Amino acid sequence: MSAVIPVSHLQTLKMSIYRFDPSEDEKPYMQEIVVEVPTDKDIMVLDALHLAKVKEPSLSYRRSCREGVCGSDGMNINGKNGLACITPLSEAVKRNKLTLRPMPGLPVVRDLIVDMKLFYDQLEKVQPFLITKSENPEKGRLQSPKEREELDGLYECILCGCCSTACPSFWWNPDKFLGPAALLQSWRFIADSRDEATDERLDDLEDAFSLYRCHGIMNCVSVCPKGLNPTEAISNIRNKLISRKRQ
Amino acid sequence: MKFFESGTNEFIIIRACALLMFLYIIYLVYFIVSTPVVDYMTWEAFFEGFLTRIFSSIFLISFAIHTWFGTWAIGTDYFTPARLGGLSKIVYSSYRLFCALLITVVLIWSFIIIW
Numbered sequence: 001m002s003a004v005i006p007v008s009h010l011q012t013l014k015m016s017i018y019r020f021d022p023s024e025d026e027k028p029y030m031q032e033i034v035v036e037v038p039t040d041k042d043i044m045v046l047d048a049l050h051l052a053k054v055k056e057p058s059l060s061y062r063r064s065c066r067e068g069v070c071g072s073d074g075m076n077i078n079g080k081n082g083l084a085c086i087t088p089l090s091e092a093v094k095r096n097k098l099t100l101r102p103m104p105g106l107p108v109v110r111d112l113i114v115d116m117k118l119f120y121d122q123l124e125k126v127q128p129f130l131i132t133k134s135e136n137p138e139k140g141r142l143q144s145p146k147e148r149e150e151l152d153g154l155y156e157c158i159l160c161g162c163c164s165t166a167c168p169s170f171w172w173n174p175d176k177f178l179g180p181a182a183l184l185q186s187w188r189f190i191a192d193s194r195d196e197a198t199d200e201r202l203d204d205l206e207d208a209f210s211l212y213r214c215h216g217i218m219n220c221v222s223v224c225p226k227g228l229n230p231t232e233a234i235s236n237i238r239n240k241l242i243s244r245k246r247q
Numbered sequence: 248m249k250f251f252e253s254g255t256n257e258f259i260i261i262r263a264c265a266l267l268m269f270l271y272i273i274y275l276v277y278f279i280v281s282t283p284v285v286d287y288m289t290w291e292a293f294f295e296g297f298l299t300r301i302f303s304s305i306f307l308i309s310f311a312i313h314t315w316f317g318t319w320a321i322g323t324d325y326f327t328p329a330r331l332g333g334l335s336k337i338v339y340s341s342y343r344l345f346c347a348l349l350i351t352v353v354l355i356w357s358f359i360i361i362w
Binding site: 169172173205206209211212213238241242 | 252253254255256257258259320323324325327
C-alpha cells in the first residue's frame with residue numbers, strides 16, 4: 001500500500017496483536033507491530049491486519065469475503081468483539097493504538113484463530129432447520145407477508161460468534177448454556193409459521209442452563225456486527241415458555 | 248422434568264420473590280414518609296405490629312429463596328470442572344453447604360428477632 005500512496009498521506013499505527021503458536025510458544029504474548037496507514041481514507045481493521053502480515057508473515061487470522069457476510073474474521077478489537085473487515089480504524093483505534101485479540105472464551109488454535117467447536121455444538125442442539133410433521137403440500141409451505149416479517153432480524157445472523165464469545169454466561173458454561181447466537185436461531189425457527197416442532201424445541205430449552213443462564217446484560221446486542229438483538233429473541237422464548245406453563 | 252430442574256419454575260419463583268421484596272420496601276418507605284416523626288418509639292411500634300411482622304416474615308422467606316437460587320447461579324458459574332478440575336465437586340458442595348447454613352442461620356435469627 002505504501003508504494004502507491006505518497007508518504008505525506010501516511011501515518012504510523014501501533015498494533016498490539018495476540019500471538020500464540022502452540023507448536024512453538026509455551027504461552028501467549030502480545031506482539032507490537034507498527035504499520036503505516038493512509039490518512040486520506042478510512043481503512044478497515046482487516047486492511048491494517050494485512051499490512052501487519054506483510055511485516056510479520058507468520059501472523060494468522062481467518063478472513064474470506066472481506067465485506068461482513070461470511071463471519072470469518074470475528075475478533076476482539078480494542079476490547080470489543082467485531083468483524084475486522086467492516087470495522088473502520090476511525091471507530092476502533094484509541095490513542096493511536098489498536099489491540100487485537102482472539103474472541104474470548106474459546107480455545108485458541110493459533111494467533112487470532114479460535115476453535116469454534118463449542119459454538120457449533122450449541123448451534124447443532126437447537127436444530128437450526130425447519131421441522132415438519134404434516135404431509136408435504138404440492139406447492140410448498142407458504143407464508144403470508146406478515147408471517148415472513150416475523151423472521152426479520154433473525155435470519156440475518158452470519159454465525160460469526162461475536163455475540164456468544166462476548167457473553168459471560170457462555171464463558172462460564174459453554175457446554176450447558178446455548179449462547180445468544182444459538183438461541184437467536186432457536187427463536188428464528190420457533191417463530192417460523194412453517195415449523196411444526198415448537199413444543200419439542202421449547203422442551204429442550206426448559207432446563208435451568210440452556211436458556212435461563214441469560215441474565216440480560218446485552219453484551220450480545222452491543223457487539224453484533226449485523227445489528228441483531230439476541231436478548232430480545234431470548235426474552236421471546238422465555239415468554240413463550242412461561243405462557244405455556246399457564247396453559 | 249422435576250419441579251426444581253425446570254428453568255421456567257425457577258425463573259418464576261425468583262421473580263415472585265423479587266416482587267414480594269420490592270413490595271416490602273414500598274411498605275417501609277410508605278411508613279417512613281407517612282409518619283411525621285420517625286423516632287425509636289414509632290419505629291418499635293411499627294415493627295411490633297402484627298401486619299409488619301407478617302410482611303417482614305414474607306420478606307425474609309423471599310430473601311432466603313432468592314439468595315439460595317442466586318448463590319446457586321454464582322457457584323455453577325465459577326466452581327466448574329473446567330476451572331477447578333477434580334476439585335470442583337468438593338469445592339462446589341462445600342460452597343453450597345456454607346450457603347445453606349448461612350441462609351438458615353440468618354433466617355432463624357431474623358425470625359427470633361421479629362417474633
